[in-house]
Amino acid sequence: MTLITSCLYAFGGSFAFAFVFNIPKNKLVLSAIGGLLGQLTYIIFQTIISNDVALYFLATIAISLYAEILARVTKSPTTLFLAVALIPLVPGGGVYYTMVYLLQENIELGVTTGLHTLGISGALAMGIILVSSSFNLIRKVMIHNKRKKKAVAISYKE
Numbered sequence: 001m002t003l004i005t006s007c008l009y010a011f012g013g014s015f016a017f018a019f020v021f022n023i024p025k026n027k028l029v030l031s032a033i034g035g036l037l038g039q040l041t042y043i044i045f046q047t048i049i050s051n052d053v054a055l056y057f058l059a060t061i062a063i064s065l066y067a068e069i070l071a072r073v074t075k076s077p078t079t080l081f082l083a084v085a086l087i088p089l090v091p092g093g094g095v096y097y098t099m100v101y102l103l104q105e106n107i108e109l110g111v112t113t114g115l116h117t118l119g120i121s122g123a124l125a126m127g128i129i130l131v132s133s134s135f136n137l138i139r140k141v142m143i144h145n146k147r148k149k150k151a152v153a154i155s156y157k158e
Contacts, residue, residue, distance in 0.1 A: 003043050010039035010088040018084040027080060030070060034085025038063040042089070053119045059089055060127025068135045082128065091120040 014035025041062040067081035094117030101110030
């Protein structure tokens, strides 16, 4: 039951932020599904992987793939889907507790929590960069091959 409820909460939170970000009405649900997909990925891999930073990385890769594919299909910017879908994964609690521990002068716990939060943030960034740069590389290779085929076809005509 917790699988379903946490995925529905992620969908609802993503949907609310999509509404706040003024995502076009015909793309509201599609962008919120990205948040559900990220949460679902996190929960499914939780049975296999115990490191939560790696789980955040895998969930971000799933969300980024979803956003890149959906951006091509709907002819929309990737950030339209990516920003909304990442909301449930953002480590806001970690930042909050880091500040609380540091203000309470519990330096060791504050630094530990802060480094863990930084690791999660880095995993989010690395997942986005990995997928985005892969898609850009594939696109450039495809364009290069298309131009190469066109040049070969033109040379045969001459």
